[in-house]
Amino acid sequence: MAGALVIAIDGPAASGKGTLARLLATHYGLRHLDTGLTYRAVANALLELGDELGDEAAAIRAAHDLDFATFDRDHLALPEIGEAASRIAVMPELRKVLVSRQRAFAEDEPGAVLDGRDIGTVVCPDAVAKLYVIASPEVRARRRTQEVRARGVPVEQAAILADILKRDERDMARADSPLKPAPDAYLLDTSELSIEAAFRAAQDYIDRAMTGR
Numbered sequence: 084m085a086g087a088l089v090i091a092i093d094g095p096a097a098s099g100k101g102t103l104a105r106l107l108a109t110h111y112g113l114r115h116l117d118t119g120l121t122y123r124a125v126a127n128a129l130l131e132l133g134d135e136l137g138d139e140a141a142a143i144r145a146a147h148d149l150d151f152a153t154f155d156r157d158h159l160a161l162p163e164i165g166e167a168a169s170r171i172a173v174m175p176e177l178r179k180v181l182v183s184r185q186r187a188f189a190e191d192e193p194g195a196v197l198d199g200r201d202i203g204t205v206v207c208p209d210a211v212a213k214l215y216v217i218a219s220p221e222v223r224a225r226r227r228t229q230e231v232r233a234r235g236v237p238v239e240q241a242a243i244l245a246d247i248l249k250r251d252e253r254d255m256a257r258a259d260s261p262l263k264p265a266p267d268a269y270l271l272d273t274s275e276l277s278i279e280a281a282f283r284a285a286q287d288y289i290d291r292a293m294t295g296r
């Protein structure tokens with residue numbers, strides 16, 4: 084993996100991880116993987132097969148079959164799939180399969196930006212830069228509500244807030260790879276920042292991390 088440059092971005096639901104990851108990948112000429120989509124796609128496969136969400140063997144088969152290049156982002160963005168994703172994300176053997184595939188993606192040249200919940204702590208602990216992105220629950224619920232409505236799905240902000248809080252709690256409380264900042268992560272609160280300002284703050288930190296300053 085000599086030379087692969089990896090940027091890890093973690094944080095709670097709708098904090099702005101994916102937005103930053105896409106912008107940073109373009110800026111640094113890296114590939115991007117939204118690891119949340121991998122959990123959402125497995126959950127979606129189980130729902131489509133009519134399988135129980137608790138069937139770990141079926142989840143593992145779906146994880147092996149995933150094509151990381153062709154996620155149906157619009158469909159996977161539905162709130163009920165996010166909820167189902169966080170329920171299957173507690174399964175240790177499923178996580179092993181997805182983590183191994185995510186790591187392989189990260190290690191390909193020239194490197195990549197990965198965003199999720201356990202990138203800096205588990206998937207890529209040696210990443211050159213680690214960001215932990217947060218925003219207040221109210222701000223996150225407002226942004227996510229606008230985003231889902233823009234996709235043509237009518238949702239109530241109160242329901243989105245409840246979904247976000249429930250998922251955060253489950254993601255932070257699970258035994259395997261809980262959501263938490265890596266000890267060496269840079270904390271970025273985007274509550275009061277525009278996308279542009281958040282990007283500049285992230286870029287400034289990453290430039291310093293890459294030059295060892």
Ligand SMILES: Nc1ncnc2c1ncn2[C@@H]1O[C@H](COP(=O)(O)OP(=O)(O)O)[C@@H](O)[C@H]1O
Nearest residue numbers: 096097098099100101102226230273276277278
């Ligand atoms: N700093 C920001 N200011 C305003 N809106 C933002 C900001 N960062 C992200 N958003 C918007 O908030 C929503 C959630 O962001 P996203 O990057 O998808 O979060 P995550 O990947 O953490 O779930 C998106 O609609 C995105 O455009």
Ligand SMILES: Nc1ccn([C@@H]2O[C@H](COP(=O)(O)OP(=O)(O)O)[C@@H](O)[C@H]2O)c(=O)n1
Nearest residue numbers: 096097118119122168169172199200201250
């Ligand atoms: N690296 C990751 C990424 C997502 N997940 C799980 O997948 C769910 C959906 O992740 P996501 O990143 O698509 O969610 P949002 O932050 O976009 O709402 C999360 O609530 C987690 O339970 C995980 O466990 N580990």
